[in-house]
Amino acid sequence: MATTHLTGRTARFTGRTALVTGAGSGIGRGVALAFAAEGANVVVAGRRxxxxxETVRLVEAAGGKALAVTADVSHAPDTEALVRAAVDRFGSLDVAVNNAGVHRGGAPLADLSEEDWQAQLDANVTGVFLALRAEIRQMRTQPSGGAIVNIASVFGVHARRPGAAAYSATKAAVSVLTRGAALDHIHEGVRINAVSPGATATPMSFRPGETEGDRAERARATLPLGRISETAEVAAAVLYLASDDAASVVGTDLVVDSGATA
Structure with missing residues (x-):
């Protein structure tokens, strides 16, 4: 991946600390790089x-500052230690993006194993809850509060597809959890929203046996925009919701899906 120096861009997050979970690849890495490009100190988290x-290397090669912390967001001690590490290193936690999640199964619900069901609940729902809780507890102690963006999915409250009932249920839970938490904590200066991506240029958007050309052809035939979203486009939506530009946006779920649910 080519690197780009971070000078000469807008700097909405200069001096702020942004935490991104699931930042080792895909949307999470794209979000981390986008925050760094706008001046943030970035804390990237994941299980490996x-x-x-590698995400830290990319940020630093472009002139930014980043810290890697291994954490399993489904374990409360990990999320609490993650927030502490961010504050200890950079002095505050101003933005958090809860992106970590898994998609297991792909079979009809009656054929889904309890293991696959539980794995998705643990990462996609409990993980978001535990991360939110730790982040809010820190942000509400800060005079400037903070902003949180949860990554849900178009496959949740917005749309469904065969073979993804469990995944869709967990992502619908993220959308609802976002709205409830937003109402609970906006009076404490913590502003919470969600982004629901559709098909994005990550490995998760491939169907079994599909090539990039196959995926592109499918997108041309099925999506109103004629293509899937780039990770940078999802990141742009996340940064908007995390920025002062969205100061009065509370509890929304912003869909970025190439028009699939229009």
């Missing part, structure tokens, strides 16, 4: 160290 280190 090697891809996190």
């Amino acid at each position: 160290r090697e891809p996190l280190d």
Whole structure:
């Protein structure tokens, strides 16, 4: 991946600290790089160290500052330690993006194993809850509060597809959890929203046996925009909701899906 120096861009997040979970690849890495490009100190989290280190390398090669922290968001001690690490290193936690999640199964619901069901609940719902709780507890102690963006999915409250009932249920839960938490904590200066991506240029958007050309052809035939979203486009939506530009946006769920649910 080519690197780009971070000078000469807008700097909405200069001096702020942004935490991104699931930042070792895909949307999470794209979001981390986008925050760094706008001046943020970035804390990247995930379960595997090697891809996190690569994200840090990309940020630093472009002139930014980043810290990698290994964490399993489905474990409360990990989320609490993650927030502490961000504050200890950079002095505050101003923005958090809860992106970590898994998609297991792909079979009809009656054929889904309890293991796959539980894995998705643990990462996609409990993980978001535990991360939110730790982040809010820190942000509400800060005079400037903070902003949180949860990554839900177009497959949730917005749309469904065969073979993804469990995944869709967990992502619908993220959308609802976002709205409830937003109402609970906006009076404490913590502003919470969600982004629901549709098909995005990550490995998750491939169907079994599909090539990039196959995926592009499918998108041309089925999506109103004629293509899937780039990770940078999803990141742009996240940064908008996390920025002062969205100061009065509370509890929304912004869909970025190439028009699929229009």
